[in-house]
Amino acid sequence: MENYSSELDGLFQALADPTRRAVLGRLGQGSASISDLAEPFDMALPSFMKHVRLLEESGLIRTQKQGRVRTCTLEKARFAMLENWLSEQRAIWEARTDRLEQLVLAKQEFLRDQQKRETGR
Amino acid sequence: MENYSSELDGLFQALADPTRRAVLGRLGQGSASISDLAEPFDMALPSFMKHVRLLEESGLIRTQKQGRVRTCTLEKARFAMLENWLSEQRAIWEARTDRLEQLVLAKQEFLRDQQKRETGR
DNA sequence: AAGATACTTAGCTGTTGAGCTAAGCGTTTC
């Protein structure tokens, strides 16, 4: 039962490796079998499989086996979670800007009122 | 001398931890000192410092010390690198769609030509 | 049925990550 935060953990963790990012790139061009995916990498198959499993656990890919071949597919929808997190961050920055604007506006108002008081108008 | 890929490694690695993401959120509201940042977390200061250092190494924050206080600032520009990577991925997907379209178009053309041959026109 | 193929499991090694405590250092504050 993963919550939002630990899903993000897994997502970013999965992306923090060049092999796995390369696999995602490859899968962006279309589904592929494990050994097709593994071929470009100078790595023992069991090592490569670990990357695939991590990617699957993070939700970035789906896999299914037919006969002796396991086919991997990109789960494009999962990328929305990243966009979403980025938006959240930006929203925080904007909120701060809003607050700054409010401060500035409040100060302007104060100064205007003060001037009214001083000039009697 | 970090290259693009290892910078991404560091970036995603830095984001793959809830404490660090929370710090980024906090810094989105404005700069803060180490101890201000550390206050919400039930963690020894040296442990917390490691997170800060990782964030700084990833380029997501900048820090500077005045007197005994170190102030941390969000490096918003760094987030563009994420957007950029996401765009790259999307571009790959789109390229694939283009190729599919070309296949479909090629097939249509083939069928049209074939029909011409069969009908003699 | 034998052999090749495509993973899969088990288990080991070395490195990195996340946390801790204890103690140190430079800067205020009193």
Next chain:
DNA sequence: GAAACGCTTAGCTCAACAGCTAAGTATCTT
């Protein structure tokens, strides 16, 4: 100048990660 403050360093533990080899299983192919 002593004490308090705000980090900082050093060094330890435990878990997770990235890689390996060796051997196993299930599915084609011949």
